[in-house]
Amino acid sequence: MDFYRAHVLVCGGTGCTSSGSAELIERFEKDIAEKGLDKEVKIVRTGCFGLCEAGPIVIVYPEGAFYSRVKVEDVDEIVEEHLLKGRIVERLLHKEDKEEDVATTLDDIEFYKKQNRVALRNCGVIDPEVIDEYIAFDGYKALGTCLTEKTPQEVIDVIKASGLRGRGGGGFPTGVKWQFGHDAKGDQKYVICNADEGDPGAFMDRSVLEGDPHSVIEAMSIAGYAIGANMGYVYVRAEYPIAVKRLQIAIDQAREYGLLGEGIFGTDFKFDIEIRLGAGAFVCGEETALMESIEGHRGEPRPKPPFPANKGLFGKPTIINNVETLANIPQIILKGAEWFGSMGTEKSKGTKVFALGGKINNTGLVEIPMGTTLREVIYDIGGGIPDGKKFKAAQTGGPSGGCIPAEHLDLKIDYDTLTSIGSMMGSGGLIVMDEDNCMVDVAKFFLDFTVDESCGKCPPCRIGTKRMLEILQRITDGKGKPGDIEKLIELGESIKAGALCGLGKTAPNPVLSTIKYFRDEYEAHIYDKRCPAGHCQQLLVYEIIPSKCIGCGMCARVCPADAITGEKKQPHHIDPDKCIKCGACIEKCKFDAIKR
């Protein structure tokens, strides 16, 4: 084995790759070869560091210097100064907006201070395409322990005792699910990894697959041992090409090392894994629809019971776990149920990964102990709202979840508290909205999504969501009628009660929760024909402020509807009947003389 005096870790996650990290790696390799450092310095392409906002990110060890927003032309300086002369390049170290503090290493950065990385522990640390690096970080040790020292029931007992609950949204206790799979009778059983991460705004599963694919393979093998399955499938979105590629490399390497296949760790346990690609259907994230899809059918959910643990894929007993759930398993086996249970709240143990997005300074992936407050996540870790705007709401759970208003900022986040206020954990997307976001429009956005993705099998979802969307469309067009809010609530409650699968049962949540917390916005749209956030085009009224208008005539020239008139050098006027609310005049006016 070769020893290097320095390691340069370059983020190869999707975020940093699109910010140009691949070119950085090329340049680093070229530069260190030219300087003759290639025997002393190793360049490693890792998975995601989480702080996508500041990408591309480069960390140089042993110092742990954390460089952000690195450009190709900066590479020469890092190589010359840091790698050759041993001087950290201060100019490129990560700077946080708030106090203009310069952080030298990852541990100094506010974004990481309150985090506790369990599922993401290897992301950004190891090269995901090299199995030896995973093994060096205790990889496959948990599988070895299970196969050689524990019975399947003992493995299940550890997972049960840990209190781990499904991270895909539902929050079902993982150990109990495994017990069902274990107890089911059958000559053939299956383990499925659900990597059909379809919730808009969530990308933790993608990051785990890209940054630490072996942890998923190891956990699936452990699950296979626990329930008595010898075959596993990973159902992954085709929209994630890097994840698919790295996972396939990892599977091939595991086979080569004898960690997949026959006689694993010298026992008679055999297990293999195959990747199946999704084809762009959100409903396939629902477990029974996913199985239909693997079987080669339209992805339409099946009624439950029978549950998959008894009658799942190809009619055989099957357990299906989400990527992030699985990524926790090897650590629980290695460090014990008590360690895992020491993090989190009474009924939600461990950590949860959230994808911070929307109107927030530090966008990216964060992993925090359950029970952290929303305020800590948004202000301490996320760095607050950009441009000094006011926080309005955070949306969790994607199209199945709801909006959390400012009054609940101090809520300790876990499965049960989120459900109690009408939202849900979902897969962990957390989108922050500020005063410019219209909540009726946000509800319409999610309904539009569910209407499009409804598979059409059951009428409450197929017809009900469509009717709700029509009402929302009417409201945002300024044609809302008294009684519309009540109708939305009634429809929503009926769909929740009557739909076949999780997609339909949760589809009304975004509407119901925004009505609950932002009813005044709905009322303003319906009764005053006004959009308080100034977002809904049809409800805007454009006016010229006479004191600011100098009568230059620019607005009148760009107006496509000839709605603006006025004498030269005199304040102009907009005819509201002719105005089509396109906003062209506002864009052209140099004097801020037009308001809406």
Add this chain to the structure above:
Amino acid sequence: MGNTAEVQAKYDELKGYIAETVKKPGPLMPIMQKAQEIFGSLPFDVQKFISEEMQIPMTDIYGVATFYSQFALEPKGKHVIGVCMGTACYVKKAEGILNALGDELQTAPGGTTPDSLFTLEATRCLGCCGLAPVIMIDDQVYGRLKPEDIPGIIGLYRNKQ
């Protein structure tokens, strides 16, 4: 679809893939994905070929082909541009990006340019929420976009021709 020998070679490749895959459990989706990779889309003739080779009714094939949004019955352009319409991108005004692309390419979402170079699509979340708003051209992601960036990016692909 090119000359006959070329087309025949494509059918032969698909036939070979079907032969090696059909024994596995649940082979239909991988086979249809492969067929789309080879032919670029799944026209009626290709679906019929799969139906005959696999001894599966045409209704099942057509049912699957029309259920999943990634299966295309019509050929797509050389470069497929997906504009992310996920939540994070939506609240950061992805609509403006989609409109800019529509103006630049003179086609509506779902449409293909007359020169068959680009297909424009509004897609589901691409999982790059940290870089919102984003688009994906083929397998390449472009993030933190403003409408004025669009002509430059499209130019890169036009110039490659």
